[in-house]
Amino acid sequence: MDLLNLVKEAGVIGAGGAGFPTHAKLTSQAEYILLNGAECEPLLRVDQQLMELFPDQIIRGLEAAGRQVEARKAIMGIKGKHKKVIGLMRERISALGLTDYMEVMELRDIYPAGDEQVLVHELTQRIVPEAAIPLKVGCVVINSETALNICRAIAGKPVTETYITVAGDIPQRMTLKVPVGVSIQEVIGQCGVDNPDDYAVIDGGPMMGSVLNQVNGYVTKKSKGYVLLKKDHFLIRKKSVSLERARVIGKTACEQCRMCTDLCPRYLLGHNMQPHKVMRALSYNLEDVKDQQIAQLCCECNACELFSCPANLHPRSVNSLYKRKLAEQGIRYQPLEMDFQARPARDYRLIPSKRLVMKLGLSAFDQPAPMTQVEFRPEYIRIALQQHIGAPAIPVVEIGEKVKAGQLIGKIPDNSLGAPVHSSFEGTVAEIKDHSILIKVGSYV
Ligand code: SF4
Numbered sequence: 001m002d003l004l005n006l007v008k009e010a011g012v013i014g015a016g017g018a019g020f021p022t023h024a025k026l027t028s029q030a031e032y033i034l035l036n037g038a039e040c041e042p043l044l045r046v047d048q049q050l051m052e053l054f055p056d057q058i059i060r061g062l063e064a065a066g067r068q069v070e071a072r073k074a075i076m077g078i079k080g081k082h083k084k085v086i087g088l089m090r091e092r093i094s095a096l097g098l099t100d101y102m103e104v105m106e107l108r109d110i111y112p113a114g115d116e117q118v119l120v121h122e123l124t125q126r127i128v129p130e131a132a133i134p135l136k137v138g139c140v141v142i143n144s145e146t147a148l149n150i151c152r153a154i155a156g157k158p159v160t161e162t163y164i165t166v167a168g169d170i171p172q173r174m175t176l177k178v179p180v181g182v183s184i185q186e187v188i189g190q191c192g193v194d195n196p197d198d199y200a201v202i203d204g205g206p207m208m209g210s211v212l213n214q215v216n217g218y219v220t221k222k223s224k225g226y227v228l229l230k231k232d233h234f235l236i237r238k239k240s241v242s243l244e245r246a247r248v249i250g251k252t253a254c255e256q257c258r259m260c261t262d263l264c265p266r267y268l269l270g271h272n273m274q275p276h277k278v279m280r281a282l283s284y285n286l287e288d289v290k291d292q293q294i295a296q297l298c299c300e301c302n303a304c305e306l307f308s309c310p311a312n313l314h315p316r317s318v319n320s321l322y323k324r325k326l327a328e329q330g331i332r333y334q335p336l337e338m339d340f341q342a343r344p345a346r347d348y349r350l351i352p353s354k355r356l357v358m359k360l361g362l363s364a365f366d367q368p369a370p371m372t373q374v375e376f377r378p379e380y381i382r383i384a385l386q387q388h389i390g391a392p393a394i395p396v397v398e399i400g401e402k403v404k405a406g407q408l409i410g411k412i413p414d415n416s417l418g419a420p421v422h423s424s425f426e427g428t429v430a431e432i433k434d435h436s437i438l439i440k441v442g443s444y445v
């Protein structure tokens with residue numbers, strides 16, 4: 001079977017972002033294949049440890065992806081502060097005879113170094129045009145865990161597990177290999193907190209993750225981290241403000257200082273994203289959304305809301321509000337047709353990760369989260385049929401049916417973009433509803 005079909009059948013999706021099906025990404029042709037090893041979300045420690053634990057597999061996965069898209073060069077982007085990982089990767093690239101094809105480049109320790117468009121610029125000096133994807137400038141980007149999953153797919157192994165950092169104001173910070181479908185409760189139960197009611201849980205990193213209203217979900221292929229903080233922590237209070245409240249506060253308190261714009265990573269790449277203008281529009285006429293199409297250029301990195309704004313307002317949330325309204329009215333931003341240049345002041349306006357961590361009130365928790373061996377023995381797992389961009393998978397099993405670990409349980413609908421899903425344990429299908437398959441775990445032989 002060829003690589004595209006192996007990757008497709010294994011259900012590989014982008015492990016670092018929205019979950020775009022990888023086989024679809026690899027149908028393109030590009031000059032560069034880039035490995036996103038930036039891991040710029042504070043406190044998360046997955047990618048750096050995977051690169052240390054599985055260097056050859058990640059290199060092989062990246063190489064295979066690069067050859068597939070006919071890239072002339074593969075570049076790994078890893079933050080310069082991870083000296084050990086960089087040394088190891090360079091050594092293994094050389095040992096595997098790939099120095100002509102692959103190199104490691106050191107990234108600055110800035111936020112958001114892992115944003116695809118920032119990464120492309122940092123590694124190639126190219127700028128992805130507004131509202132476009134890296135392919136537009138000859139680049140395909142995959143993240144470290146995705147490269148690992150590509151390598152495993154070549155060996156016939158479907159994606160049934162993911163790596164997750166559990167971090168925050170907790171006794172034991174750790175990174176775990178977790179079977180897809182295990183309950184989040186079970187994962188965060190490993191971190192030694194004995195008063196869980198005092199905590200809120202952020203699903204993902206502190207910057208882009210959202211606070212879970214109820215911790216009743218299940219791990220998906222995209223799950224990367226859970227950050228536990230006391231409910232009265234600044235970040236939890238800030239992230240818990242409703243959109244309506246953010247709107248009311250912004251309308252009355254924005255002083256139009258434009259710090260949100262001046263530090264916006266997309267604005268600094270020359271795009272027209274100017275959140276202070278969206279905030280200004282808010283002060284006048286919320287219904288007049290047509291002129292706020294720039295909101296669609298926002299990558300939701302949250303830098304404006306959690307770092308830049310001196311008045312502690314919510315420009316990212318307001319962007320989201322306008323994005324929603326624009327979508328409801330079917331209005332799409334018309335990108336500027338031009339050669340984008342980074343703003344001249346960009347180098348002086350990058351956000352240092354350490355400063356960001358301090359501003360978020362997370363310095364005390366910015367600690368290692370070592371890879372820890374935990375054997376999960378859940379009673380049930382719930383596998384979501386849509387863990388990716390595209391159409392939900394269609395169940396190919398029935399209630400009462402026995403399944404094996406790694407067995408296909410949901411397939412891609414015909415002629416659709418999507419990814420299949422597999423069971424991560426042996427067991428019996430107990431329920432199929434709410435776009436998910438519940439499996440009672442247990443041997444049936
Ligand atoms: S940084 Fe804050 S106060 Fe300044 S323009 Fe942006 S939203 Fe308004």
Ligand code: SF4
Pocket residue numbers: 260263264265266267273275297298299300301302303304305315316319
């Ligand atoms: S969240 Fe704010 S800083 Fe980030 S891209 Fe959007 S407007 Fe810019």
